[in-house]
Amino acid sequence: MVNSRLLVVGELNVDLLLNQIQAFPQLGKEIIAEGMDLCLGSSSAIMAANSAAMGVDTTFCGVVGEDYFGDFILRELKRKSVSCRHITRLQHQKTGCTLILNYGQDRANVTYPGAMNALTIHDVPFEKPAVYQHLHVSSLFLQQGILNDIEQLFVNARAAGMTTSLDMQWDPAEQWAFDYARCLPYVDVFMPNESELLALTRTGSISDAIEKIKPYLNTLALKMGKNGSIGICGTQHVTIPAFEVSHFVDAIGAGDSFNAGFIRKYMAGAALEDCLREGNRMGALNTTAAGGTGAFDNLEKINKNIKEYWGTESSLS
Ligand SMILES: Nc1ncnc2c1ncn2[C@@H]1O[C@H](COP(=O)(O)OP(=O)(O)OP(=O)(O)O)[C@@H](O)[C@H]1O
Numbered sequence: 001m002v003n004s005r006l007l008v009v010g011e012l013n014v015d016l017l018l019n020q021i022q023a024f025p026q027l028g029k030e031i032i033a034e035g036m037d038l039c040l041g042s043s044s045a046i047m048a049a050n051s052a053a054m055g056v057d058t059t060f061c062g063v064v065g066e067d068y069f070g071d072f073i074l075r076e077l078k079r080k081s082v083s084c085r086h087i088t089r090l091q092h093q094k095t096g097c098t099l100i101l102n103y104g105q106d107r108a109n110v111t112y113p114g115a116m117n118a119l120t121i122h123d124v125p126f127e128k129p130a131v132y133q134h135l136h137v138s139s140l141f142l143q144q145g146i147l148n149d150i151e152q153l154f155v156n157a158r159a160a161g162m163t164t165s166l167d168m169q170w171d172p173a174e175q176w177a178f179d180y181a182r183c184l185p186y187v188d189v190f191m192p193n194e195s196e197l198l199a200l201t202r203t204g205s206i207s208d209a210i211e212k213i214k215p216y217l218n219t220l221a222l223k224m225g226k227n228g229s230i231g232i233c234g235t236q237h238v239t240i241p242a243f244e245v246s247h248f249v250d251a252i253g254a255g256d257s258f259n260a261g262f263i264r265k266y267m268a269g270a271a272l273e274d275c276l277r278e279g280n281r282m283g284a285l286n287t288t289a290a291g292g293t294g295a296f297d298n299l300e301k302i303n304k305n306i307k308e309y310w311g312t313e314s315s316l317s
């Protein structure tokens with residue numbers, strides 16, 4: 001059995017973007033958008049698509065409806081070489097959709113979760129011997145069917161011989177119902193950003209937040225936007241600065257691309273510093289093109305842009 005594969009468990013939705021709208025929408029009125037795009041949405045799908053673009057053998061586990069948006073998502077994931085063999089299609093559910101209204105530099109998002117709520121622990125393949133080397137879970141609070149079983153999900157993954165990572169993302173309900181003391185011992189790499197870590201631990205400073213989670217932590221990869229990232233593992237505590245970006249477009253999905261870069265290195269057994277540096281590099285690369293996957297078309301383009309922007313040879317082949 002091949003044993004260097006990534007399994008991403010998560011939400012799937014399309015992003016329907018209406019760009020350059022003339023004014024902010026008002027009830028009872030109609031306005032015109034100058035542009036429109038339909039893209040693969042969702043943090044988990046961006047992480048999976050970009051991992052595959054970096055050459056990682058990647059499989060997605062999720063749920064979509066038997067509808068046009070479901071067809072579109074499967075086509076996009078396959079185009080990015082992500083295996084869809086664990087994506088379930090449900091007849092009586094609609095595929096999730098986020099409507100994004102881009103107004104100047106600002107945006108308003110409305111999400112219909114649809115079928116993403118139907119994913120449960122029973123959909124996740126835990127074959128033994130392990131078919132997958134690593135399990136990554138993202139957007140925990142958008143997955144109502146997984147949330148209550150999250151500890152068991154990681155326990156099962158470990159029992160099946162996988163390493164594990166979690167990017168819980170923001171909780172739209174701001175309840176932060178993630179029992180970190182129980183779950184983090186089964187999470188090999190915990191990957192929040194600063195505001196998520198503060199909200200989860202209900203603390204006012206990063207150092208207090210780290211003190212709170214430390215007893216339960218294996219490895220922390222903390223994302224800090226333009227300030228790079230911090231890694232903590234046992235007595236190791238490293239800060240890696242962000243890469244300079246001279247061609248900034250937007251930061252949508254930078255965290256997911258960081259995850260893809262970090263986990264690729266982690267699966268290869270690299271040192272914490274190298275994982276963080278690769279995460280930072282892919283997060284920075286993400287910001288040089290529109291959306292979360294724009295900078296990750298294929299390996300050739302990724303390598304060419306890394307060389308052009310930072311003058312270094314990429315380690316991807
Ligand atoms: N403006 C930037 N310049 C350089 N690097 C950046 C920039 N924004 C993000 N990055 C890189 O990407 C990584 C992840 O980005 P960020 O900290 O924004 O994650 P996030 O808040 O989880 O994002 P997301 O909204 O995608 O969930 C950062 O740690 C950094 O290395």
Ligand SMILES: [Mg+2]
Pocket residue numbers: 167169193255256
């Ligand atoms: Mg994030």
